[in-house]
Amino acid sequence: MQILVPTTVTEALPEIAGVDYDYYDPAVPLPPHYLGAQCLVVWGNTREQLVDARERMTGLEWVCALSAGTDLIDSVGFAPKVLVTNASGHHDAPVAEHTLMLILAAVRRLDRFYAAQVEGRWASELGGVQPPGPQRDPSTGFPGLATLRGARVTIWGFGSIAQTLAPLLTALGAGVTGVANSAGERAGYPVVGVSEVLDVLVSTDILVNILPSLPETQGIMGETVFDALPSHAWVVNVGRGATVDEDALDSALRAGTIGGAALDVFAEEPLPASSPLWTAPNVILTPHAAGGRPVEVDRLIGENVRRFLSGEPLNNRVN
Structure with a gap:
């Protein structure tokens, strides 16, 4: 399983068999060899970058937002088949x-x-x-x-x-x-x-x-x-x-x-x-500064990756 992680995430993510974490710049379009990834972790992405990901990521199954709200992701309009989770509780x-x-x-x-x-x-x-x-x-x-x-x-x-x-x-x-x-x-x-x-x-x-x-x-x-x-x-x-x-x-x-x-x-x-x-x-x-520091996102991502691989319902699913 290929998971794309924005460079805004600095925590070390848990090693899981069969999972590859590839890091990307959330402000620019994804390189071609990332477009088949199953999961896109979102934190600090521009709307333009997300729209581009929606159009070009043909194998996308899950958008893992590290924000509590998903207004931006909702506005982009990923396909109904794409699961969306948030980081409610971590802010x-x-x-x-x-x-x-x-x-x-x-x-x-x-x-x-x-x-x-x-x-x-x-x-x-x-x-x-x-x-x-x-x-x-x-x-x-x-x-x-x-x-x-x-x-x-x-x-x-x-x-x-x-x-x-x-x-x-x-x-x-x-x-x-x-x-x-x-x-x-x-x-x-x-x-x-x-x-x-x-x-x-x-x-x-x-x-x-x-x-x-x-x-x-x-x-x-x-x-x-x-x-x-x-x-x-x-x-x-x-x-x-x-x-x-x-x-x-x-x-x-x-x-x-x-x-x-x-x-x-x-x-x-x-x-x-x-x-x-x-x-x-x-x-x-203050410039929307209250929630810019989610805690324990490594635990959130790791648990949901385990659930995704085993076919269990994801935590914090919003759609």
């Missing part, structure tokens, strides 16, 4: 870590500290004596919550990433409520259904979006959601950009309907220079 810790960083930056207003540093200004208004607990009243003077202890965090999309993030927030004293398609309890946290989300948002300090891009989630976070949030609340998006109505978000930021936004994903990436989000007030931007 949980890195994404949770990045999300916590964005939340803390928003709560403590790291963006304001950095702006003062660039100006060479000692930002005394951000330090010194501050009222205890979350500062939800703008008259306190501090332009953020100031602390997670006692803060109310709502995580919309309460899957494995959220369940990794939630205990970190709990350890810092925040209260966490999840939102998912079905209500109940997950990993010890209360979860409400989407039909109840507006009731929860009215008392939310930080809304974290970890939603996938699906037909039913397109633009789901829009004017209605932003209007329901308190004016001090921050929106953090590490899910998919398509789930947010960016025009409505920009309007809410400029009108002061919400306190701010910390965003890692966008409807169009890279974020165009013309996007108003670059200049909207109280915004922290």
Whole structure:
């Protein structure tokens, strides 16, 4: 079995009898002697490269994506006979870590500290004596919550990433409520259904979006959601950009309907220079950086190769 592995994968893959790993550049078309491979591992590939692989790989049976989402692969449209798997679960810790960083930056207003540093200004208004607990009243003077202890965090999309993030927030004293398609309890946290989300948002300090891009989630976070949030609340998006109505978000930021936004994903990436989000007030931007470090992909690939060879169902199959 020939498996094509992008050079973006640096882990040593397990030796398996009858399996050859051949490495390729994910930014250029495959050389002719690779076109008969049965498996294409995808990580950091350009769309053009994947389209070329779809057209020229006549023996392809399995696309092994190392991303949690498969939006790009879906858009390329491999043949229905080609199995597609993802790396769901292998991005949980890195994404949770990045999300916590964005939340803390928003709560403590790291963006304001950095702006003062660039100006060479000692930002005394951000330090010194501050009222205890979350500062939800703008008259306190501090332009953020100031602390997670006692803060109310709502995580919309309460899957494995959220369940990794939630205990970190709990350890810092925040209260966490999840939102998912079905209500109940997950990993010890209360979860409400989407039909109840507006009731929860009215008392939310930080809304974290970890939603996938699906037909039913397109633009789901829009004017209605932003209007329901308190004016001090921050929106953090590490899910998919398509789930947010960016025009409505920009309007809410400029009108002061919400306190701010910390965003890692966008409807169009890279974020165009013309996007108003670059200049909207109280915004922290990162360039889709949360999930770029999947863990234990050697184990994921090795186990699925074994399953493929033995005819067993593959783990993390998405089609």
